[in-house]
Amino acid sequence: MGVLPCFLFGVRWNYFMACVLCCVYSCVALELAMATNLSIDNNLLDEALHISGLKTKKDTVNQALMEFVQRRKQREITALFGKLPQDPDYDYKKSRK
Numbered sequence: 001m002g003v004l005p006c007f008l009f010g011v012r013w014n015y016f017m018a019c020v021l022c023c024v025y026s027c028v029a030l031e032l033a034m035a036t037n038l039s040i041d042n043n044l045l046d047e048a049l050h051i052s053g054l055k056t057k058k059d060t061v062n063q064a065l066m067e068f069v070q071r072r073k074q075r076e077i078t079a080l081f082g083k084l085p086q087d088p089d090y091d092y093k094k095s096r097k
Contacts (some may be wrong), residue, residue: 049060086096 045057045060048064049057052060052063054060054063
């Protein structure tokens with residue numbers, strides 16, 4: 001068994017360990033990006049693709065999902081306004097420069 005010239009974190013890995021590492025990485029990468037079949041309105045997707053300026057439908061759908069999640073998280077935060085107790089000792093003028 002030969003030695004693969006692969007240096008990771010300052011350690012020289014043999015060929016077997018390099019193959020195991022690549023296999024584990026591939027399995028993890030596959031779980032992060034999973035193929036899914038969806039029925040999406042083509043007109044809506046084409047409009048989103050045009051408005052976003054992105055190159056692929058996949059990128060457009062991923063961008064839309066990220067924006068959706070961010071918007072929902074913002075709603076959760078704004079729902080807290082006025083519900084948290086105020087610090088009576090806080091002086092906002094003191095922190096100005």
